[in-house]
Amino acid sequence: MSAIRGVRERARIEVTAAIKDEARKQLAAEGAAKLSLRAVARELGMVSSALYRYFPSRDELLTALIVDAYDSVGEAAEHAHRTATAEGDGRAAAPRPPTASARTVPPTGSARTAPPAVHLNRWVAVACAVRDWALAHPHEYALIYGSPVPGYTAPQATVGPASRVGLTLIAIVVEAHEAQGIALPPLAGELRPEAERLAADLAPGLPPAAAARLVAAWSQLFGLVSFEIFGQFNRVVEDREVFFRQAAAELARTVGLLDGHR
Amino acid sequence: MSAIRGVRERARIEVTAAIKDEARKQLAAEGAAKLSLRAVARELGMVSSALYRYFPSRDELLTALIVDAYDSVGEAAEHAHRTATAEGDGRAAAPRPPTASARTVPPTGSARTAPPAVHLNRWVAVACAVRDWALAHPHEYALIYGSPVPGYTAPQATVGPASRVGLTLIAIVVEAHEAQGIALPPLAGELRPEAERLAADLAPGLPPAAAARLVAAWSQLFGLVSFEIFGQFNRVVEDREVFFRQAAAELARTVGLLDGHR
DNA sequence: GTCTATACCCCGATAGAC
């Protein structure tokens, strides 16, 4: 009995995965707004009504894809954070370069100054991981960071996964703050209340100026990625990887992370 | 004969405008991917085939909407630039505040230092104009700065209108550079070739570091707007106008524009 | 320039047999 149950459950998981895979393909071909259960079923050799045993509606399928996408990019960011933390704290060359664009910040002259740019490098590594993920999954990126799907409102289940990248960036700045402090110019008085609220909500230990700039840098980071993925850089930026890494590093300085130059 | 021609042409222009207006409404309700000629015709009391006299295909209608949207936000940006240039160069309060969020940068202490933050104020004014436009036309914003419409590729006719906001930002930095120079930290060596290419392409008079940072700031500006419009700031940023103005001002410093503090 | 009619496609969702 429990063996049968195990078999059935496994089959159910496999079919569910196949449905989501096919749906992702359709996302690429037709976009989220036109995601259709029928087309997915057709491509899978099923009949449309059979899909309703797995997803009670089109929107539920869409939600599953959105959650998966947030988890996927969040996992990429967290993995880059772990890797950069484990290996990047001093030794020059990493054993295996994680991805093409996840190199460290420029080896400019004084590579031996202390404290080195560990936290800035972590920030850049996470930023590059997000960009790499977006380049590898442009349609899933569009699903979560592009125009909202008309007529669809994201349920509560998406907000946890949606916050993983942001939490990773916060963690880096908190680490930097605890390890060596962060250097930031003062904030315009107008923004003080909002900055204090942000700090209290997101990272109680952080100075309000850092929290506010962190949120700005977070959205600006995705501005860089979106412009590249959505084609706004066509005929403008040529060497996009170098451009992105440089811009990400400057964003890191914006939130108070220090580079190696002392 | 020419009178009839005039009447006919006027009627054609009016019907074309009505079609585009209705299409914009549908954009809001259903999204660009599902924009349908039939639905537009139905709403206008016409029959679908009649629309083909005005737009030979759905994609042509979409192109017209995209061009209109780029022109609309571009005009808003250019208008803010003109207004800020005409009135903002010293006198404190403007006669009529252009929009709610287009106030000038904080009146921090020394308001009389020279040179004042004229160029920074122009930058902020243009940034706020873009944001205001986006808040007023979220679906058109999504059309041009959100996910690309699947299966649609923008024709050459869109690139001119698409560049108007960027050109306005470039103009501000060029003005600042010619009037008082701009202050920028050096660029990482890696980025030099790309930065020089960007400067040559976009603003021959500008230092490469400024050109590169300008492009980054341009995309980051839209990152801020997109996160607000697309809902990523929900439950995160509360006072979005103050937050945005502050972030836009810091972006301006990023491209070398000086604030009033001397 | 607008109409009717038409060819030929698509969709979400459900009922009920097996």
Add this chain to the structure above:
DNA sequence: GTCTATCGGGGTATAGAC
């Protein structure tokens, strides 16, 4: 859990009369 069949919509695009 999958099937057929069905309801009740939707769409692009063209032909040809007026």
